[in-house]
Amino acid sequence: MGYQSVEESLFAQSLDVSPINGQISVTAHQAPPLNTLIHSPHPSQLLSSSHLQPRKCTPAKKPYSTQNRTPLRTLETLTPPATPTRNTSLTVECQVRARLPTSTGELFLHLYKNNRDSKEHLAIVFGDDIRSKSLDAPRPRESEMDRIVRGAYVGRLRPGQKRSNEYSGSNNIEKGNVNNVLNGNALNTTNDTNTETVLNTSTLNTANKITTPITNTSSLQLCSPPLVRIHSECFTGETVNSARCDCGEQLQEAMRLIQQEGRGVIVYLRQEGRGIGLAEKLRAYNLQDLGHDTVTANILLHHPPDLRNYDIATQILSDLGVTTIRLLTNNPDKIEQIEADEIKVIQRIPMVPKAWREGKVDQEKQGSELDNYLRVKVERMRHLLDIPGNLLTQESVSSTFWRN
Numbered sequence: 001m002g003y004q005s006v007e008e009s010l011f012a013q014s015l016d017v018s019p020i021n022g023q024i025s026v027t028a029h030q031a032p033p034l035n036t037l038i039h040s041p042h043p044s045q046l047l048s049s050s051h052l053q054p055r056k057c058t059p060a061k062k063p064y065s066t067q068n069r070t071p072l073r074t075l076e077t078l079t080p081p082a083t084p085t086r087n088t089s090l091t092v093e094c095q096v097r098a099r100l101p102t103s104t105g106e107l108f109l110h111l112y113k114n115n116r117d118s119k120e121h122l123a124i125v126f127g128d129d130i131r132s133k134s135l136d137a138p139r140p141r142e143s144e145m146d147r148i149v150r151g152a153y154v155g156r157l158r159p160g161q162k163r164s165n166e167y168s169g170s171n172n173i174e175k176g177n178v179n180n181v182l183n184g185n186a187l188n189t190t191n192d193t194n195t196e197t198v199l200n201t202s203t204l205n206t207a208n209k210i211t212t213p214i215t216n217t218s219s220l221q222l223c224s225p226p227l228v229r230i231h232s233e234c235f236t237g238e239t240v241n242s243a244r245c246d247c248g249e250q251l252q253e254a255m256r257l258i259q260q261e262g263r264g265v266i267v268y269l270r271q272e273g274r275g276i277g278l279a280e281k282l283r284a285y286n287l288q289d290l291g292h293d294t295v296t297a298n299i300l301l302h303h304p305p306d307l308r309n310y311d312i313a314t315q316i317l318s319d320l321g322v323t324t325i326r327l328l329t330n331n332p333d334k335i336e337q338i339e340a341d342e343i344k345v346i347q348r349i350p351m352v353p354k355a356w357r358e359g360k361v362d363q364e365k366q367g368s369e370l371d372n373y374l375r376v377k378v379e380r381m382r383h384l385l386d387i388p389g390n391l392l393t394q395e396s397v398s399s400t401f402w403r404n
């Protein structure tokens, strides 16, 4: 990830951010507190904004001026959770599964626990034939009712049901396959033809893993590896409809596309703010309001541009028996990381934001915060998206800012 300006590299000088095995590795070297950085003469001389002019700074006992500010990042907390030898000790287990009817169809929400963090990562599963091995595996001393309550039942529950393997309702699992499911074997609909496709395409590089429009045919549903989205939590975009990013739209679109096919998975990872958490993301928003882009704002807060990793997602997919996939993403880093974990991505399906679908942006909305956010993803985070023609003629926000 290249630094874009002298100031950015100065702020980041306490960090080495370099990719190792597709992972970003971060090492801190005595990172000075943020207030020192903001008030230190050199970077601030480069700033036009009066908000960041140097002012007298007496050494404070606390590293931050705000009482509630979390302490400055230390070496330990700056290091991303993943290590180059990933996955050896990571395990995930589906704790509970439940059916959710939605306005556009039905899904099964799977809640996972893992031995690395205490977050409730989720798999949103469409289609009855995708089953969690860890959920279906029998547990010591559990009763039939225990199995039902944690969601390890087959078919649909009905009032008064007493057994977890009583087949009921209409779904894709034939009666004869119930035993398969109960034995922990997720049903495999991949046929030989498909395997061939996988072998033939496995040498494609990430950028070339493109893309055919999704067609809604029943043969596709039966033969194709499932459509998958690995989505990172975004409270602002998904819950309060922030227009700073396209996260809410992406989640909705992924649900629509997968529901249209009738089969697939959204792994919903609790790595808010590209892994820095909501509080830090909100601080980053304030820096963005001062004119910094998303990457620079992270660096100013002593974070790497993207702190996420996807090994919990790959473990969840493996648990669901979904190891060959068609992935909804524009992010090549995501593809590289999950392929390193032995998930085969045979097709990348781009997620083109609505605002950019026509190849040019509505003149009135041009230059919006969303445009800037998307543009930075393309220009600084390698995202595989075409910038609309009329935006290409504009300078990006960050370069304009630094020029002033």
Ligand SMILES: Nc1nc2c(ncn2[C@@H]2O[C@H](COP(=O)(O)OP(=O)(O)OP(=O)(O)O)[C@@H](O)[C@H]2O)c(=O)[nH]1
Pocket (backbone or CB within 6 Å): 230, 231, 232, 233, 234, 235, 244, 245, 246, 247, 250, 271, 272, 273, 274, 275, 276, 281, 284, 285, 294, 298, 328, 329, 330, 331, 334, 351, 377, 383
């Ligand atoms: N630090 C930070 N995180 C943000 C910001 N805006 C959105 N996010 C987070 O970014 C994550 C989504 O990442 P994106 O880069 O938009 O998309 P992606 O998942 O990498 O790529 P796609 O698969 O193509 O969608 C979510 O965790 C959001 O909370 C921001 O301004 N700063």
